[in-house]
Amino acid sequence: MLTLRAHHLLCLPRFRGRGYSEEFTANMAAVAKSLSENPRQLVRITDGPDDICDFCPHLNNRQCVNARNVKKRDRQVLAFLGLQAGESREYAFLQQRLHALKGAAFQKCCADCGWLDLCLSFAEA
Numbered sequence: 309m310l311t312l313r314a315h316h317l318l319c320l321p322r323f324r325g326r327g328y329s330e331e332f333t334a335n336m337a338a339v340a341k342s343l344s345e346n347p348r349q350l351v352r353i354t355d356g357p358d359d360i361c362d363f364c365p366h367l368n369n370r371q372c373v374n375a376r377n378v379k380k381r382d383r384q385v386l387a388f389l390g391l392q393a394g395e396s397r398e399y400a401f402l403q404q405r406l407h408a409l410k411g412a413a414f415q416k417c418c419a420d421c422g423w424l425d426l427c428l429s430f431a432e433a
């Protein structure tokens with residue numbers, strides 16, 4: 309079963325092949341492909357390092373270098389979903405619920421992310 313930090317549920321549908329390193333991007337593409345091929349698979353939701361962070365150059369000693377901001381974002385997404393870290397749900401169910409997290413609410417949640425403009429441009433495209 310894949311483990312995903314909550315805010316990565318927002319990043320995955322907006323992934324367009326860009327990332328922090330070649331290794332990171334290849335892994336992110338593999339995770340996105342698996343979820344798109346089998347959206348009914350269960351994923352475990354966390355507010356800590358996950359199967360995407362594992363390939364990120366910003367993970368240091370099992371901690372994101374930007375831990376404070378990304379954890380805050382994870383908690384916002386968990387609260388929106390009404391879930392606790394450690395719970396599992398079908399990926400498609402989670403994405404269906406997150407359709408409603410858009411516009412100002414999405415921008416507030418992702419406000420401190422360097423990819424925000426890019427993610428917003430995909431939404432507008």
Ligand code: SF4
Pocket residue numbers: 357358360361362364365366367371372373374378
């Ligand atoms: S920046 Fe942090 S939260 Fe994002 S993938 Fe890298 S380690 Fe994980």
Ligand code: SF4
Pocket residue numbers: 315318319320322418421422423424425427
């Ligand atoms: S703005 Fe950042 S955190 Fe939000 S979906 Fe895009 S990449 Fe993920």
